Amino acid sequence: MKLINLYRCLSDVTRLRLINLLAQQPLCVCHFEALLRLPQTKISRHLGYLRRHGLVTTTQRGLWRIYALANPRPPALVANLRFLQNTSPEEPRLRRDLAKLTQLASQLDCDCPPIVPRRKFLHLAR
Amino acid sequence: MKLINLYRCLSDVTRLRLINLLAQQPLCVCHFEALLRLPQTKISRHLGYLRRHGLVTTTQRGLWRIYALANPRPPALVANLRFLQNTSPEEPRLRRDLAKLTQLASQLDCDCPPIVPRRKFLHLAR
DNA sequence: TTTATATATTTGCCAAGGCGAATATACTAA
DNA sequence: TTAGTATATTCGCCTTGGCAAATATATAAA
Numbered sequence: 061m062k063l064i065n066l067y068r069c070l071s072d073v074t075r076l077r078l079i080n081l082l083a084q085q086p087l088c089v090c091h092f093e094a095l096l097r098l099p100q101t102k103i104s105r106h107l108g109y110l111r112r113h114g115l116v117t118t119t120q121r122g123l124w125r126i127y128a129l130a131n132p133r134p135p136a137l138v139a140n141l142r143f144l145q146n147t148s149p150e151e152p153r154l155r156r157d158l159a160k161l162t163q164l165a166s167q168l169d170c171d172c173p174p175i176v177p178r179r180k181f182l183h184l185a186r
Numbered sequence: 187m188k189l190i191n192l193y194r195c196l197s198d199v200t201r202l203r204l205i206n207l208l209a210q211q212p213l214c215v216c217h218f219e220a221l222l223r224l225p226q227t228k229i230s231r232h233l234g235y236l237r238r239h240g241l242v243t244t245t246q247r248g249l250w251r252i253y254a255l256a257n258p259r260p261p262a263l264v265a266n267l268r269f270l271q272n273t274s275p276e277e278p279r280l281r282r283d284l285a286k287l288t289q290l291a292s293q294l295d296c297d298c299p300p301i302v303p304r305r306k307f308l309h310l311a312r
Numbered sequence: 313t314t315t316a317t318a319t320a321t322t323t324g325c326c327a328a329g330g331c332g333a334a335t336a337t338a339c340t341a342a
Numbered sequence: 343t344t345a346g347t348a349t350a351t352t353c354g355c356c357t358t359g360g361c362a363a364a365t366a367t368a369t370a371a372a
Contacts, residue, residue, distance in 0.1 A: 147189065
């Protein structure tokens with residue numbers, strides 16, 4: 061049952077935070093590092109999980125790997141994203157993540173993937 | 187994060203089938219045995235899981251324990267039930283379960299909990 | 313070619329949770 | 343009280359998937 065896999069993807073806090081952000085715009089691993097303040101290994105692992113289950117796709121661009129929600133989006137995902145977007149304002153963690161994303165948006169979308177090196181980017185994200 | 191627990195509840199085929207049926211009407215364990223053709227121990231285990239996580243409640247009536255979706259229903263559950271109801275027609279397993287429920291409905295709701303002994307009920311369900 | 317950066321995977325460990333079989337509990341009826 | 347029925351829990355076993363640390367790979371820059 062495909063549904064089950066979707067729910068498993070949503071059953072982890074880190075993955076839910078990733079999806080919540082990806083619903084806004086494509087992002088690469090170093091973005092997530094800055095936004096979520098989690099170790100790279102953890103972010104990559106969960107993005108890999110989502111990729112294996114068909115929820116996200118990647119495009120390589122230079123040194124960076126950009127993750128985006130799968131296109132076309134699985135119908136089950138669409139419905140749950142709609143729900144997630146209604147819910148995230150009430151979930152402090154998800155709300156803060158989105159706030160941080162808009163706060164950094166100018167630096168993110170002026171060069172996505174970022175041209176600045178990771179350390180410098182992390183510094184800006186402080 | 188409460189959401190995570192909801193998704194975990196939905197991440198198992200047996201539990202999804204139970205919830206799908208409970209969205210129609212309250213049922214007791216022997217109903218599920220007849221409808222799903224699964225061992226009692228498995229059904230009880232998963233209903234216990236759903237109860238511990240606040241998705242269902244029980245009322246005892248004689249020898250029978252009747253399960254129903256929690257009331258008031260958690261908002262996150264409501265949204266996902268709506269989605270589930272749109273989806274279940276496309277999921278053969280869930281669709282068949284619902285068909286079997288309507289097929290047996292007369293025998294179920296004439297005495298819910300059933301007055302007939304379990305064996306006899308199972309016989310009817312064949 | 314060497315070095316640094318960005319990302320992915322492997323390893324070893326651990327907890328959650330799946331299963332069937334057996335057993336316990338609770339209620340009913342005889 | 344005894345027997346039977348409905349449901350719940352425990353047990354031993356196994357798989358999934360969480361984590362951090364270490365390592366591998368791929369690209370870019372010097």
